[in-house]
Amino acid sequence: MRAWTTPALATPRVMALTAGAFYAAGGTAALAVVLSATFPAPGRRSALLALAVTALVCGAGLLRWGRRLRRSAFHVVVGAGTLLITGAVPLAPTTASAVALAAVYAFVAIDVVFFFATRPAAAHLTALLLAATVALRGREGVTPGVAVALAVVCLVVTAAVGLLVRRASDAHRDALTGLRNRRGFDAALDAVLPVTRDGDLGLALLDVDHFKAVNDRQGHAAGDALLEDFADVLRRELPAHAVVARFGGDEFAVLLPGRTGTAALELLDSVRAHTAVGWSAGVAGRVSGESGTDLLRRADAALYAAKLAGRGRCRLDDGDSLELAADLERALAAGDVEAWLQPVVEPATGRVVGAEALARWTHPSRGPVRPDEFVAVAETTGLVVPLGAAVLAAACRGAHLLAAAHGPDLLLTVNVSGREIVADGWVERTVATVREEGWPLDQFVVEVTESVVDASSPAALDALRRLRATGAAVAIDDFGTGWSSFSRLDTLPADYLKLDHAFTAAITTSQRRTALLQALLSLSSSLGLLVVAEGVETPEQADLLAELGCPLAQGYLFARPAPAADLAAAAQAGAAACRTERV
Template sequence: MIHKRPSASLSSAAVLALVAGLMVTIALFVGMRRLEHDKVDLEFHQRANTRILTVQQQLDQTIQVVKVLNQTFASFEHVTREQFRSFTASLLQRHSYVQAFNFHRLIPDDQREAYEAGMRSIYPGYRMMQMEGSKLVPARFADRHLIVDYIEPMAGNEAALGLDVTPNPYLAEAVQWATDTGQPAATSLLTLAQGGGRVRGFLVVMPVYRHGVALDSVEARRAAVIGDTAAVFNAATLIEKILGENGMLNDVSVDIGVYASGEVDHRHLAFRKGNPVAVSYPKNFAGMPHWLFYDYPEPIVYDFDVAGRPWKIVVSRQEELFAARHNGAISTLIGGITASFLFAAFVQVLASRSRRVQRLVEQRTAELRHANEMLVEDIAARRRAEDALNLRQRAIEASANAIIITSAQAPLYPIEYVNPAFERITGFTSNDVAGRSCSLLWAGDRDQPAIQEVMGAVREQREARFTLRAYGKDGRMFWADAYMAPVREETGVVNHYVVTLNDITATKRYQAELEFQANRDTLTGLANRNLLQDRLRQASAYAARYGHPVWVLFFNLDRFKFVNDTLGHHAGDQLLKVVADRLRAAVRETDTIARLSGDEFVLVLPERTEEHLSPAVVRRIMDSVAEPIVMESYEFVMSSSVGIAVCPSDGGDAETLIKHAGIAMYRAKETGRNNFQFYTSAMNERAMERLRIESDLRNALERNEFALHYQPQLDLKTGRLIGAEALIRWHHPVLGTVPPGRFIELAEEIGLIVPIGVWVLRTACRQSMAWQRAGMGPLRIAVNLSARQFYQQDLVATIRDILAETGLEPQLLELELTESMMMNDVEVAVDILRNLKAIGVQLSIDDFGTGYSSLSYLKRFPIDLLKIDQSFVRDITLDPDDAAIVLSIISLAHSLRLQVIAEGVETEAQLAYLQRHGCDYMQGYYFSRPLPTTEFELMLGSVASAHVLGSIDAPAVHPETIDT
């Protein structure tokens, strides 16, 4: 019998097995690819949103810095260059990303020449410049100029000082918009003068209006504007610091592009990391979604506003880092295909064997074939179910979020499963929580709205999203963002709940830090100006509603600068922290303490019905601060000066109350420090007068408003006129003659005393030489030096140049110094005095007896003359104590081989006493008051004709004769 050879073709069973295996494999591959893609996409969105939020919030904070700076100009009618430097120093220290702070002053062209001359007295060689391309050229003619008048820090920004920014259209547009609205405005990207034309950045400006002008319309604001304050930012450096300080520059997987415009345009690119918007991939491949083969998330484009100007951020993934994230899916695909072919081969072997057996036993072969087919289908179904379950289990265990599965059995709803992420986040193991309620996560902290949301969702068997305070096994609290969903059977009955938890503690902490920075002083933790104004508004409303006054205390430490100068700024910061702690301990919890800047604090003390405010409360606070402070082995006692404004009598709004309290504080400083003063309207008038005098004083030298008067000095032994003291007078065009007491101290404070002192020296020496050339003989000219002038590094060189310029002999110039001036730093003072003596000038100590010098120091000073203060001379014939002091000074001077001159001699009895006890020289109204130049020349002519005056009380030297 001929047997037919078995067919070698693939059996239908093997084909079915192969197809079934491939379908299961593809389904598993697609599912895992979807999970892998979603994971990458979620990670990317979290990173991108964190960076976008960080950049936007930090840029918004820069606007607050500009507002803080602008508030200084709104609070004070005139901010000096020194005040601007002092105020911006703390801002620059806290906000290192600021390139510079500017004050742009609006200068009409007809005032340009006067303005440049005034600036050259401060900055020799100063000229107004403007940018042309990347070069600085002299400013061209224009109706008005917007000049960089103040700039801090000066180091690195010298090129911007005096820059006329009017020709810059971008800055002009921002300034115009800010002027019209009164709000901060940002420029587009522009070239900064500070970088030599290579640095691009932007400015945020706020207008400065003239004080006392109503700003109720755009026209009124344009008419009242006098300039603007600005913060200069290097755009790339600013955003790089924002991202770097938050640890966001080290992530090489994310590309970021920031544009200072509403369009993605390279011309407006402020910052770029990587190659944003460079990701490209096919949207579909053979009709299939892109995520099946690609892990590239879509770029995120976000629009926001910076001070009125639209900005745009583009965040994207780097292609090369995310091109092969589907290793698990690929492994599943390869393994599934391999298993499918192996299984198909196995089925093929079985089928071949069945066909051979079929030739022998046809019926048994058919039965076995049927049984094998059923077995194959059953195995495939079991394999698919097992693989699907394994996939779900692996996905849950690989999740970065905590996943909890609980029973729906009330009332405990026991936990049946937690994934590894839950154990990592909470510290609880699966054994710790098995069979327990989810309420263990919030422990005893049940007063949370989120818990009520959970209970309501369970009752209603619905989904819920909530944020709650959760607690780990060690008691550590963390913030959790949770999502809960019910699991239903085929009949719709809920049998389980699935809860996912995401730890958002870091995000919450960052939000809290941002809020703290916006309302708190970073050094002391006290309220800053923003929070202070809010608290003051609340306190004012309380005072108006209940009739209980609110006290606003402007608190300033006396001589705080001494600590910074001697121990450094770190020690100064530590001292400020100690003072802040003492202020907290000295007031109630409901009171507000704020630090404005430097050593200035503001306290808001509302009165309660059961507790009244009184001066004793203020004194108690001052005493608590004045307790000794030990720092670096030194003990300090920090006294304070306090100004008090009362709401509502001294003002109803925050700015007015702070301003009036500040005025009262300066009055407390003027009255000797370590005291407090209540605000009065007279103080405001005094402050305004001080501002007017300060403004006019800056121009007095240029306008030739200063003049010198000369008070004669006589030799008490011979009666000869041996010299004169040069005394400055200010002839104000409106106020008339302003005495030195009203402007000398002010000139010291604002730094004008140095150029004024140089003018006095040059004018006095020149006048002395003019008298010599006129044949009136050599006269010794005495000139007073201020403390600031004395410690100028170029003092000796300046005096040497003036003597060479005028031709005056050095021994005819006498420099008058005070005791307190030299006692500030004895070693430095001795060196300066020796250098002055090397020139050949005469040195005298003015107002001797009123200072704190000792004999040991007096011996070290190379001086020639002691000047007895007029407070001792006035009563030498009436008060034995004054007489004894004068006699002691004369004896002390002569024992040290020094000469003595008495000032303020007004009576014949005083003159006789001084002659009797050996005083060498005198000056005073008994002989002559200080005389203008012409009158002094007339007196010199009469003296020259007489050659020698003879006795002091001769008619020739009688005061009436001199006055006429």
């Protein structure tokens, strides 16, 4: 543990209870002297009584309201305790009573090593010893030896308590970075929740991007050095009152009292400018009545969304999504979430051979809600499993309509969230739904992004392998962006590769992109993978795909996403027109 860090046990609540108890004990000691000793001057008795009552009142106040104080305020609390004792000791009527009151300095010394990091603690102790010297100076019978003995006892007690506190704090500290660990962060979160106003607390979860690759390529020593540097940046760039923790691996957490979710997001974006390493973050601002567990869950979901969006960014869950989540839950119960289909074709012939299912929801007052918006809400609030189940069932029903128009061998592909994949029983529920809806498993394809597989491994990989064992297939969506690599193609449990829209858009304008596509098609064919080019919007793109031998494509050139009934009706109308033309 770093020597200059504050003991993790010293939360505002514990500091308030400790300081309050010691104030009360010191006040009681002074009151005992007032009640039992004979004073040569009445004024000194009254002054000492006033100090005793002040200490008792302060102690009661700290016990009752002290947990609301900021950590920095306890420097004043400790300094005031030193001043009270320094004022009380000269008022004692006898040397024995003066030494007894001076022993209360030990309470302050214990507070110092318990509450503060090493440097401010040393400053407080120095001030305390100087104050004790001044308070006892001139007392009959208090020789330098007595003063030294009193100081030694005080310092030994202080050192012992400090050692025990820091040993206990080791359980709340990360050994590598000196930051709090998960236990220490949870303790800080529990302490700060009761003393913050609604909406006045931001929490962020951070992940270092592609940290596993650093360990694999450069070794664990390089990975540890990266984590230490990252921790130093967070410690330096974040406010002093921020609680920063390392949960383990490349996972970090930041608690920002006094900041809304939006303010926390802005702060983290500014910190990003000072870090050389790439990292992603999910941020959540606490809403009224929310527990620490719920706040962490929303930040975790926002982090997951940031990873899926390509990493290297911060995502905010601002709490407004909870209202939208309630509406989405009602929509799922009422069957109002639909599955539209977009045809997948052979670029050489234009023949429809499959369809991708896309979730659609029209809110009763907001109108159509963007899929990325309500899917992110579902991820955040735990609705993603029922959402996925509803879309899957609706997609199978729609696929039957489309198959009636284009033939029974139609492929159906359905997008799946990484949260769904790792949920208990996902494979079994998916297979059961497909069978109940009467759709052939060997014509069913699950689409996942490569980032989902990367973020959710190894549980996601295991689930996808078990699904493929049932006869279903897997497609890797948005290939060609982010962390895509040809070297990983042989390790992904996939049957299809879906090229990202941005990749497809450049194939007719970049010779290098054309050459890259040709190489990818050749390599995929060797590995038994079928390539689907997404985002085809021009005849030139379709012609080049056909020329290069790309087996499958989809995009606005062929058809836009639409309800299955509309697509089936359009196909039947087209077939009828062809028959009429031939006649």
